[in-house]
Amino acid sequence: MSVLMLLAVVAVLAVAAFLLARQRALASVQGNPKDLHSLPGYYGWYGAVSVLIPAFAALVLWLILQPMVIEARISATLPADLVADATRAELTLADVRRVASGLDTAVATGALSESEVQALGTATTDVRALLAESGVALAAEVSPEVLAAAQDYRAQSHWGAAGRTALVLVLAVLGLFWGVTRARPEFRARNQVERVILALLITASSIAVLTTVGIVWSMVSETFDFFSKYPFQDFFFSLTWSPNFRGGSDLGIIPLIWGTLYITLVSMLVAVPIGLFAAIYLAEYASRRTRAWVKPLIEIIAGIPTVVFGIFALVTVGPALRDYFAEPLGLGNSGSSVMTAGIVIGILNIPFISSLSDDIINAVPQSLRDGSLGLGATKSETVKQVILPAALPGIVGAVLMAASRAIGETMIVVMGAGAAAKLSLNPFEAMTTMTVKIVGQLTGDTDFAAPETLVAFALGMTLFVITLGLNIFALWIVRKYREQYE
Amino acid sequence: MTDISAAGLPRPKQSILTASDRMKRRNAAEVRFRAYGLIAIAIALTTLAIMLFTIFRDGVSAFHQATLTFPMELSAETLDPQGNRNRDEMAKVTTIGYQKVLSGALLAELAARGIVQEGVSDKQIGDLISKDAAGQLRAEVLANPEMIGTTIDATVLAAGRVDGFLKGRVTLGTAERDNQISPDQLLLVEKLQAAGIVKSSWNWGFFTNPDASDQRPEAAGLGVALLGSAYMMLMVLVMCVPVGVAASIYLEEFAPRNRWTDAIEVNISNLAAVPSIVFGILGLAIFINFAGLPQSAPLVGALVLSLMTLPTIIIATRAAIRAVPPSIRDAALGVGASKMQTVFHHVLPLAMPGILTGTILGLATALGETAPLLLIGMVAFVDNYPSAPPEGFLDPATALPVQVYSWASRADPAFIERSNGAIIVLLVFLVVMNVAAILLRRRFERRW
Secondary structure: OOHHHHHHHHHHHHHHHHHHHHHHHHHHOOOOHHHOOOOHHHHHHHHHHHHHHHHHHHHHHHHHHHHHHHHHHHHHHOOHHHHOOHHHHHHHHHHHHHHHHHHHHHHHHOOOOHHHHHHOOOOOOOHHHHHHHOOOOOOOOOOHHHHHHHHHHHHHHHHHHHHHHHHHHHHHHHHHHHHHHOOOOOOOHHHHHHHHHHHHHHHHHHHHHHHHHHHHHHHHHHHHHHHHHOOHHHHHHOOOEEOOOOOOOEEOOHHHHHHHHHHHHHHHHHHHHHHHHHHHHHHHHOOHHHHHHHHHHHHHHHHOOHHHHHHHHHHHHHHHHHHHHHHHHOOOOOOOOHHHHHHHHHHHHHHHHHHHHHHHHHHOOHHHHHHHHHOOOOHHHHHHHHHHHHHHHHHHHHHHHHHHHHHHOOHHHHHHOOOOOOOOOOOOOOOOOHHHHHHHHHOOOOOOOOHHHHHHHHHHHHHHHHHHHHHHHHHHHHHHHOOOOO | OOHHHHHHOOOOOOOOOOOOHHHHHHHHHHHHHHHHHHHHHHHHHHHHHHHHHHHHHHHHHHHEEEEEEEEEEOOHHHHOOOOOOOHHHHOOOOHHHHHHHHHHHHHHHHHHHOOOOOOOOHHHHHOOEOHHHHHHHHHHHHHOHHHOOOEEEEEEEEOHHHHHHHOOOOOHHHHHOOOOOOHHHHHHHHHHHHOOOEEEEEOOHHHHOOOOOOOOHHHOOOHHHHHHHHHHHHHHHHHHHHHHHHHHHHHHHHOOOOHHHHHHHHHHHHHOOOOHHHHHHHHHHHHHHHOOOOOOOHHHHHHHHHHHHHHHHHHHHHHHHHOOOHHHHHHHHHOOOOHHHHHHHHHHHHHHHHHHHHHHHHHHHHHHOOHHHHHOOOOOOOOOOOOOOOHHHHOOOOOHHHHHHHHHOOOOHHHHHHHHHHHHHHHHHHHHHHHHHHHHHHHHOOOO
């Protein structure tokens, strides 16, 4: 029975359990729900839950464990030279799986019968050609050991599937009996059901933590793998980045960090003044009507996907900067450059800075403004000498968060910054960033044993640490220096 | 205390009704400061306007497409040499055979209508037809063998350069430096246009066709990308909303203040700030390498986007739940509801509009996200539609924003037009989602 079919059967059993348990609870009090501890529906839910939870848990565990157990048993029967080391064993097992799934397809399409598959031998038939006919392409000839192992694998998988179906159905039926027999008037069904719901709620909220654990774990393990193949002092202190998939690469992070920080600097030079002045104008000068129109318009920028900004950098900003600035000034002839990416990221960050600063400026109490104006200060003097100092921690926090977004921005730099890792001061030259190189090293065919691929995980780890650090620092500044009014 | 001030200070020599130099300076500074604010807003809005303008200028033409219409005889000798309408026999005629039929029919039509152009060879006339047209015709004929032997009024795609000429992207000047088209061919196209053989019409294929290879931009469409994005959004909705709402209910209504819940809170706010590409690395390492799911599958994309969207949805849902006044909870508890009943029967329905708004906005962000999808292989060239769900969730597909990126990185400028066209489609979806969220908020917003 397939997994979907099994799930359907379990669902039907759960519905049956709901109806039976509810029925039984009502029958036990001669149809008068006032004599029950809980509402009748809760007895029904208890029945359904006691079918679903054990059956589901067993199914998930079985689906995770079965391949592991079978593969361990198969690799124990394989000859020693095929499983000499970890990568070799992994490749052999992948072959076994492919041949086994190929045989499955052949049986499913009717090219072979079940008994023919079992009698198959490499001496008598060309297995590769046979599988190619049923649409499964194999890279190499099938060795007798692999074929035998694949036949073994299929047999064990079939037994596994049968065992899975039996176990899940038995558990579901047992759960049904358990849930229905407990439906008695004095049974506290609501409390039990609510405990299950609470457990589900807690599990859901733990997924956020699991995600973080997953991020850290996925990057840390591969990063360690990378540093076991490539010395970490070369990674952190080497000044050249020239990956070479034939080996002998220089994977120094410094040019990438320089490119990232340079682009971030340019973007902040664009975003901070524009965002801040826009926020001040909207909060202090603009009429209610202007504000109601302009604020959403600026926030539209934040809702546009970054790939659109990438196209804007590639098609409009890059060529314009090249034709009107870089070439007349003799600074280069590249459309993709630090300036291109920096300016476009800056535009992307304007609404981020302006709406955060706007909120912070609005949070400064009116009494401070009134006091300053009452002493004869002009409006701009009030802003510069009273409001901005009061709002400074929040604004610094917003700027740091915007910087962290600029550092982690990917699409704009992929399309607008270029791919050459350089240490240069010329802002019209193409440079590259950590995110560009992560994309570059991980797209296309990747070999997870090569340091040239694994370096992407080390870059990702660095990026994660930098952005997380900036965010925590920003929150810390906001908390530490926040003025508490009233 | 009050009498000190009057004695020491010099009397101002000037009336307060005329501004002193210092006051003039201060007022000028005030005007300047105000102008800076206006300039900042003007810069922000102008850039937005320029960006949208360039996208629409370059992209609107993608919705029109040049086609050639001419009568074509599907002769049985060439297309079905055995004469028995057997599909397997007919399949032996390759696309090259169909290409010859197409260009032969076009040449015959030109001869019949008396359209001639100096310096254009027969092969060059055949090149005006898209290389994709032969494949489409072949598929059509193989699907309906009874077409053979009849004469049909064929409407086929014109080559990408012809399409560009009609849209003004290709001119006689650029054609001189182009090895795919000659100025003479373009002059012929002008005559064909006058004769009504070449015309530009609404491009449905842009929404339904799969991607096409570098040489045939005219056939490239968004079909696979739209399907992939739709699959992913569906799965994000199914996976993300229940989990996000459940997590928010727990954190707002049930969580005790302890280390574990503090850790969850800090985690959620930090996850919202993690760069999206890091989620791509997570997807590659865990879902593809560790769990062994296939590359380019919408399922993996949806998992990654769900993890990315979850913090946004949790933050929005918590705000919506917090906005329900405590008196509602007190009233429910007071008439004997349990804590769980209070939440599910009273708080949640009242918070629903806020939750929906947050969910729609979260989905809109997920729809436009590109970077993590590049890492899990969705940038690959896919020209087969994924099959129907649930198997289709594991078939290779692309997504709308990824298609924008992959077209933008191709050499032929015709793909930049397609890329901008795809952006317009993407923006239309985003505008619809955002407007829905705003309307929902307006309609159900409630001040307690």
